[in-house]
Amino acid sequence: MSALVIGKEVDVQWNKHDRYQRIVGKVMVQPSDCPNCPKTLDAGLAQLTVGLAWWYQKYAKEQSPEDAGRYEFAEHEAKAKHVGLWAHGQPIPPLGLAEGRTLMHPKRWPATIDETVGVVIAALSDDERASIAALT
Numbered sequence: 001m002s003a004l005v006i007g008k009e010v011d012v013q014w015n016k017h018d019r020y021q022r023i024v025g026k027v028m029v030q031p032s033d034c035p036n037c038p039k040t041l042d043a044g045l046a047q048l049t050v051g052l053a054w055w056y057q058k059y060a061k062e063q064s065p066e067d068a069g070r071y072e073f074a075e076h077e078a079k080a081k082h083v084g085l086w087a088h089g090q091p092i093p094p095l096g097l098a099e100g101r102t103l104m105h106p107k108r109w110p111a112t113i114d115e116t117v118g119v120v121i122a123a124l125s126d127d128e129r130a131s132i133a134a135l136t
Helices: 043-049 057-062 065-081 113-122 126-135
Strands: 011-017 023-029
Touching: 023 043, 043 065, 057 065
Parallel strands: none
Antiparallel strands: 011 023
């Protein structure tokens, strides 16, 4: 998944900061199979599609109705196809999600996106890695 955004020019579509003053928005990239196209690939939606992310329904009202529908559908499809997180019967939710708490404080996050993605990628099967490679 890191190949989708690392070292590439991205557009971040946003309109708010969270309580830690992080930008909340969509990361848009240029599809790798179309070098002359505009940035139309939503990296977050791509992660949901292959089962590498959870969609927070709690925040759906902060998304456009179109984006909320796309994100919900992508997560539903990933679950139905048993890909990524959903390959196992009972995936473990992000820390605190099940208890309704906030996620880790940002200062405790891995130093780079590569570290985070590396942990996720290491846990994937060869088929799941191939699905990700097809997106990049």
